[in-house]
Amino acid sequence: MPETEHVEVRQSKISGAGRGLFARRDFSPGDLILSLDRPLVAEVEIERMLDTCAWCLQRSELDPEGRKLAASMGLPVGFIEVKVCTGCRRVVYCSKTCQSRAWKREHKHECKVIAPKERPDLPDGVRAVIKLLGRLKADPKDERILAISKFRPAGEASGLEALSQQNREKFDEFQMLALAAYKYTGEPKIAGSDSQALTKSLLSNIMSNAFELGSPLDGAEGGKLGIGFDPFLCNANHSCEPNATLVFNQPQTLLRALKPIKKGEEVLMRYVEETNPFSVRQADLREHYYFSCQCPKCKKGSKCQEDVFAKRPEELPAEYCKIADNLITRHEANLHNFFVPANDETAQLRMAALQAEAFSVSRRYTRYADEEEVKAALKMCINSGMWTWTREPVPQLCRQLFGLYIASGNPYRAFRLGLKRHFEITPKLHSQPFYPTRLIDLWAMSTVTNVLCGPMHQTIYDEFVQSGVSLRTVYFGFLLDLRDNLPKMYGMESPFGRVVEQTYAQLMANIGTSEAKIRELVKEVWPALEIIARKQRMSWPSLIDAFLDDERDATYAQCGETARTIFGRNFAVKPVKNQGQLSYTFVGTTAVLKFILSFRLEAGRIDPDVLKLAKEIHGGLVPDVEFCGHARTPAGKTLFVYKMPLLPGKDFWSIAGPDFHLDEGAVAKRNAMIKSLARYFARAYLKPQTVHAAVRKEQEEDALRRAAIMRKFLPEISAILDELEDNVPVLFGPFYRFVLTHADLSGASVLLNETTCEITGVVDWSGASVRPFAVDLPSLFLAGGAGGWWLTGKDDDNKEKDDAWREYPRRGELEEAFWAEFFVAACVTDSARERRTRRWHAEVAGKLATIIRFGFDRRADGSVSDRPLQENKDLLRAWFGNDKVVKEEEEKESSGVEYITETDEDEESSGVEDAPTAG
Ligand SMILES: [Zn+2]
Ligand SMILES: [Zn+2]
Ligand SMILES: [Zn+2]
Known part of the structure; x- marks a missing residue:
């Protein structure tokens, strides 16, 4: 039974909202407002039917490679084993407990319906309704289920009618899905109801009020596993400035306060991403929930922080005007959803087109997103000079890319991007340190940092040590921060909390230092880490490429290994501080000998003839370079390896x-x-x-x-x-x-x-x-x-250093x-x-x-x-x-261009024309 004593359902003061949820006592940020053992409806989405438990929605990684990777990061998906229901072979469960709970409550009504082989996998909404119809047939007076059919906004007949006028396509789709559910269940008779009409209203009410269910531990992969709906919880109305947030603890579901809420105040959560700009929020709400938001933020229109661009739309650089013009036709049907106010109509259209393009990428689930595409969208936003790093969809694209880097086994890239998000992006979007996505990010960063502490990444680890940062301490930092804030959201008893607690316990058992001592170390290292994060500059040749396309990940470790082999045991091997763009360089030292070993991409190869000439001219200032052979980057690029003595000086x-x-x-x-x-x-x-x-x-x-x-x-x-x-x-x-x-x-x-x-x-x-x-x-x-x-x-010294x-x-x-x-x-x-x-x-x-x-x-x-x-x-x-051009006058004075002829010191080659090219 839901623990609901702290809230009540009353008429909302928000116009057109119907009922709302109201506080019956004061709440502080992080306080529990409402808790459900499981939402009335919790349904895995169609593509998760064979890897995600149909009762608790814990996912299992089926791909052996992905499983290994997940297990190495301590993620539950790497350990959870799912077993298929032998009755239907359509759904899976993570345990006997989940299976028997599901069977008793709902699956017994569904198993036979979805079993026939010729039947396709049914969408989540249809499966939900099939179960609810079965439950109603068994108990025609189940108030909680009957309440769904009376739900807003499509609850009453007039609601459905409104939907049919507002969004005919959606309406037709719902009618069709409802009909499918009705037919598949064998046109059930339910005492006291018109069962066909009931099916329609169940389906459309669930579909138009469902919230997303995901696992915080699956965050990097995109998070969403299915949909949920609960007639009591869904009384909470939407606001773009929510004072509460939903937490899904697989399958327990909580509503927690984000801000102080006074007794009698309405409890408001978000239905759509509240960091999006005004027009996008409104479009999302219209599309999925069929209303326009009247919250205080929306009443201000496009004037809030979410809508601010780095420059005025009229200042879009010419190159991007062209790009935008090409995108206008592609996104024509959607441009109004990405409306940007501007004085100039062309500028308005162009910015809408750029937004439409960037959002179309950011909204893809991480698992279907393509790394190159995400990068291209990010580059478009940032390089156009219009977006800041905190203006959507840039933060969403960064989050997506972070997940893609982890999925493709690039922890170093993920770490760099994660640092940027941690220090510069996320705190500006969500001020509460216990905000759910911030906790998920802390977990992801702690696991990535832990991976970088492993033996495969010794070189990267050493490099950070040189900058005064121990990654081991950074790992502790993220984990402790997470552990401090978790009780205010998921709680330590949740699946998320248990994983964190386990990790923490193992860690403490292995290190023999007190937590207080570790906290001191973290405090010392954090400013240096922040400096590193903020120093990550987008550098030439292409502003953002060097940041996003850092190839060093695995290469670093491999080159380090090769360097240690070439130098031999007696040398201490370290990467040099300032690395070049086309090379990666180590220095090997003993008490007397110092050498450099340089791994160079083909474009950074050293031409022996040129080097010989350089030595002829500059003598000992030019190092004696010895070519040692080739190595290879993980991407298959050839590296040229050179050894040379370390020259004196700095x-x-x-x-x-x-x-x-x-x-x-x-x-x-x-x-x-x-x-x-x-x-x-x-x-x-x-x-x-x-x-x-x-x-x-x-x-x-x-x-x-x-x-x-x-x-x-x-x-x-x-x-x-x-x-x-x-x-x-x-x-x-x-x-x-x-x-x-x-x-x-x-x-x-x-x-x-x-x-x-x-x-x-x-x-x-x-x-x-x-x-x-x-x-x-x-x-x-x-x-x-x-x-x-x-x-x-x-x-x-009043000017920014970058402008020096x-x-x-x-x-x-x-x-x-x-x-x-x-x-x-x-x-x-x-x-x-x-x-x-x-x-x-x-x-x-x-x-x-x-x-x-x-x-x-x-x-x-x-x-x-x-x-x-x-x-x-x-x-x-x-x-x-x-x-x-100051020399103009002088030139006139000397009557045109006067060639300086070479008649002095070096006669041998002076003024020679048509001689063969020298090396
Ligand atoms: Zn389960
Ligand atoms: Zn079954
Ligand atoms: Zn709003």
């Missing part, structure tokens, strides 16, 4: 950055460094390489073509592009020097002496080639962010220092005017390379594609948008 970041405030000491360090870099550039300059005229021509055409693409894409920088186009013939002409170019100079690839700030080594030569002089010069001054330089720092690259208080000063040193080191002795022209050409070459490097997307092999990169538009605009 990377820029360890010495100078991130240092945003430039005191005199920092400026002196940067001056010393820039002079050392000037000498490095001079050495390459003094060894010009011969390049065939045809090759120069080809590169020239490519540069011009890209300048043209960029001109259309970013007209704001057309002054710079004019300048580039004018000078391209010089840069690729016979007299401009082509030299060995590293192409990826960054804070991570240049090593420095800690005291003198002189270069001690330059690593990662995989992108090096012979190119026009100075194309990688701007990377010293421009690029910021992880792996780049922050050479020039910033003085204004926009501020160059010391840039001019450092550039002057660079060139002064360069001209001395490169033995350039010509006139001041000629020097200016040299410097100008070098800078133009640099700008051109920068626009190509940052302005275009990359192909999978790392090469530059023809697609301009939307995500870096702002970056390029900031770098070049206000850049005045």
Whole structure:
């Protein structure tokens, strides 16, 4: 019998709502309002009939692989065994207890009806009605069942009629299903009722008032296992600002307070996802429950937090306008459900189409969703700049992707995404720490973290240790948090609570430390974890790809194993701190020897000829690289393995950055460094390489073509592009020097002496080639962010750190220092005017390379594609948008372009045309 003494059913004050549930005493958040042993109707959905217990709705994983995975995470689905009813072979039970309870109450009425082999599996609603009809036949006075037929809103004849007018299709479907149930049960006679009419109202009332039943422990898989309905519980009306929530404890069902509820106040729960925007909530309620919501939040319309976009609909970037235009026809029939208010009608339609597309993906059950599709929808939302991470359906898509990562055995990816959700998304959507989905998320995160603590993921574990985070402690943190909040929702006696308690007990038995001590450790580690979570930046080349498509998961562990084998026992092996995009690198150390082992994707392969040239020019600054053979990623990509000695010195970041405030000491360090870099550039300059005229021509055409693409894409920088186009013939002409170019100079690839700030080594030569002089010069001054330089720092600390690259208080000063040193080191002795022209050409070459490097997307092999990169538009605009072409006057003065001919130091290769290409 339901425990219902704390609530009563009365006429609701909500217009059109009929009856409602009212508190008979005060409730605090987490208090139990109502508890049922089992809802009157609890029905597994058709696809779960053979793997989910028809009584308690606990699911069993039938697929052996999935079962192993689930068991390894301690999930009940990995342990539950279901047995089929031998009478019908249509439904399964997890235990004798469940089977006998089900039989006594309902299955005896259904078993024979659904047994015939030629009969299809019947939908949940039909099966529910078949059982109810059987029960009524046995007891025609069963008040609880009869109450269903009088239920709102379709209860009275007028209700059904209203439905037939509102949604003819649904009405017809219900009529048909009811008829099926009526026929299959043999057109039963029920004393005192028109049994056919009764069947119709039972079916339509159940179908239009049912709530979802799912397991919290199945959360990652999508959760929903079936539908439930209870005439008493379903008196609780809907609100988009609910003060109570439903908890399904398989099969016990609870109603719990989310907020303080005063005696006499109406108890309100949610029927649809309340974090959705206004139009979506309304559409969902119309579609499934046949009413429009009049709650206080809905009365405000599209003005609440759920409806806020990051930008106004009119500001949708051009690229996404095109995408949206293509989607408008696809979602035409649904656009009104995703209505977005805007001043401009076109903008309105476009945003509705984007919403319709994203929601169409987010609403797929996780088990039917496709990882690529979910990612594509997420990228569309985030990269368009319109969605924030907390605006639906982005949170739903993240949740889905999290589940997909777990299902496909990618715990590391799941963990990263889970951190983002834990710190940045979920708390903003649901403030109560005991909110059901937050508890489910804590469980999922604790299991994923536990997996990462296993021996398969030693490398990942080590990496976190380096950042001051022990994943073991993080695991405790999630589990303790869950255990603290669980009693306020599911309770420790629920199947969920029991699993958590068991896990906790095992853990405590194995570690011999007190819980208080663990809590201290957790407290210490949590801020560092939060920093890691918030630092996860969407980085170039494609804003979000690097975050979503991190391939490292299994690769990390495997590379770690290989590294340990190659180095041998005597070495301590650790991954390096700043990992590259195309490589994964370990350092192996003994007391005296230090080596680097680098696993590189094909695009990051090192060309031995280029490396030889680099050693000729820069000597000991370039490491001796030994190729050790191949390895393979789990996806089957080839990895090239290289071993090299660890060069002395530290990377820029360890010495100078991130240092945003430039005191005199920092400026002196940067001056010393820039002079050392000037000498490095001079050495390459003094060894010009011969390049065939045809090759120069080809590169020239490519540069011009890209300048043209960029001109259309970013007209704001057309002054710079004019300048580039004018000078391209010089840069690729016979007299401009082509030299060995590293192409990826960054804070991570240049090593420095800690005291003198002189270069001690330059690593990662995989992108090096012979190119026009100075194309990688701007990377010293421009690029910021992880792996780049922050050479020039910033003085204004009111600005966001991420914007630091926009501020160059010391840039001019450092550039002057660079060139002064360069001209001395490169033995350039010509006139001041000629020097200016040299410097100008070098800078133009640099700008051109920068626009190509940052302005275009990359192909999978790392090469530059023809697609301009939307995500870096702002970056390029900031770098070049206000850049005045200052040299114009000087050029006029020198009567057109004056080629600098190579007549000085290196006669051997100067000005040679049509010579064969050098290595
Ligand atoms: Zn069961
Ligand atoms: Zn049966
Ligand atoms: Zn509402």
